[in-house]
Amino acid sequence: MILKLRHLLKTTIFISLTFFSCLLWAEIEQEQAIYAPVDELHASLLTIMEDADTKSFQERYDLMEEAVITHFNSPLIAKVILSRHWKSLEEQSQSDFIDLFNRLTISTYVDRFDSFSGEYFKNLSIEQMKENRFMAKTEFVRTNDEPVSFNYIVQNDDDGWKIISVIANGINDLSLKRADYSAIIKEKGFDALIDSLKEKISDLQPK
Amino acid sequence: MTGSHLFKLPKLLILTAILSLMTGCATTQNSETIGDNDPLEPANRVVFNVTETLDKHLIKPIAEKYVDTLPVPVRTSVTNFFNNLGYLNVILNDFLQGKVHQGITDILRFTYNSTFGIAGLFDVSTPIGMPHNVEDFGQTLATWGVDQGSYLYLIAPTTTRDITDQVPSTLLNPFFYMQGLIFAPISALSAVNTRANLLEATKIRDEAALDRYSFTREAYLQQREFLIHDGEPPATGYDDIFGDASDVGNTGSGTGNDEESGMLIIE
Numbered sequence: 001m002i003l004k005l006r007h008l009l010k011t012t013i014f015i016s017l018t019f020f021s022c023l024l025w026a027e028i029e030q031e032q033a034i035y036a037p038v039d040e041l042h043a044s045l046l047t048i049m050e051d052a053d054t055k056s057f058q059e060r061y062d063l064m065e066e067a068v069i070t071h072f073n074s075p076l077i078a079k080v081i082l083s084r085h086w087k088s089l090e091e092q093s094q095s096d097f098i099d100l101f102n103r104l105t106i107s108t109y110v111d112r113f114d115s116f117s118g119e120y121f122k123n124l125s126i127e128q129m130k131e132n133r134f135m136a137k138t139e140f141v142r143t144n145d146e147p148v149s150f151n152y153i154v155q156n157d158d159d160g161w162k163i164i165s166v167i168a169n170g171i172n173d174l175s176l177k178r179a180d181y182s183a184i185i186k187e188k189g190f191d192a193l194i195d196s197l198k199e200k201i202s203d204l205q206p207k
Numbered sequence: 208m209t210g211s212h213l214f215k216l217p218k219l220l221i222l223t224a225i226l227s228l229m230t231g232c233a234t235t236q237n238s239e240t241i242g243d244n245d246p247l248e249p250a251n252r253v254v255f256n257v258t259e260t261l262d263k264h265l266i267k268p269i270a271e272k273y274v275d276t277l278p279v280p281v282r283t284s285v286t287n288f289f290n291n292l293g294y295l296n297v298i299l300n301d302f303l304q305g306k307v308h309q310g311i312t313d314i315l316r317f318t319y320n321s322t323f324g325i326a327g328l329f330d331v332s333t334p335i336g337m338p339h340n341v342e343d344f345g346q347t348l349a350t351w352g353v354d355q356g357s358y359l360y361l362i363a364p365t366t367t368r369d370i371t372d373q374v375p376s377t378l379l380n381p382f383f384y385m386q387g388l389i390f391a392p393i394s395a396l397s398a399v400n401t402r403a404n405l406l407e408a409t410k411i412r413d414e415a416a417l418d419r420y421s422f423t424r425e426a427y428l429q430q431r432e433f434l435i436h437d438g439e440p441p442a443t444g445y446d447d448i449f450g451d452a453s454d455v456g457n458t459g460s461g462t463g464n465d466e467e468s469g470m471l472i473i474e
Contacts, residue, residue: 108415127442129442130443130446135445149438170438172445176425179421179422180425184417197417200414
């Protein structure tokens, strides 16, 4: 009887351990998958920072272009930013806007991350939002200044996990751009927005 | 309290009350516009444009000269000095928000910096684990459940809720009780130093913004939410911008929108 009980206890412990290990493993795997696009983006940012003195703007742009195109869900970002205006655009205009928006994002990264003095990114934690959407929290640690909080909203779609928004020190880039672009469209129209974006991209190029 | 202070106080209270009432009325009149947090936009834009012009031609050049002339350690000490002068307001709001431990730490921080830090010129508290906290009466009202109210642009962005901080922050600042000729130059130094500390932020804004007014408003309101939640706003709050979408990842023509709220609803 005692042997049977002991056997039952051992089996229960074994099954429980296996079950919880699987759960833990699944959770770790999911966290790694969520952080994957963020880690890739960060690696590219650190590279363009380290290369700031040795490589040209265009070379650093090419490196960032791959990271942004691969790891951001640009069509969704563009659609959310243009909000109610998106539907009124022809497919070609939507596509042109996405392309222009990507160019602005890449140019901004290359312009801002233009020096290196030992900075690094630190992954903090993930937080579930709605359904297949998570917030991946990170910190940009600087040597002589306070760290900057960089949080990413990451969503799992047909193409895997992709970044759909960047929140720097609490300021959501998506909301900021939507308010900004909406004001221009409201006042001057969509064509004026396109012209302004082209001008911004041009301003960011080295003179 | 001297006669001069008794004169300043009612003016301050009246100004705050008028602004709150004025914008409160405006909010009520426009309350049918869902999601509109800027019912005074036309007036705000006028003030914003005047302030920006004044800044461009007068304040910003002075701030740039100030940065070029004074070395970083001196400017850091000036910032520390003014931060310390305003710290009693931080302590009050710590306790009003129920942050007792932080309040006690901030009392110690204020005492250390005022004494060992030579009237606050040096921040001797941060290195020993007493960091600078940012609390104000606007944040306190938010934690008590008061809505942010209407956005306002005076000489800087604020809201009808956040402007109420002017009363405790002024009354609790020892600088308010200073007399004589020293008041004007110290006020000017405070203003120039504040603007100098914002040079980098406004440079980034000017590089990125297509419409500086909208950009400033959005950044301010988001930054306030960040501070109210002590740097940890709930992640779910960021879902709102995507609307109630089940297949938000798809793109193309299958989109609809909620015209009233301006939120994107993807069918």
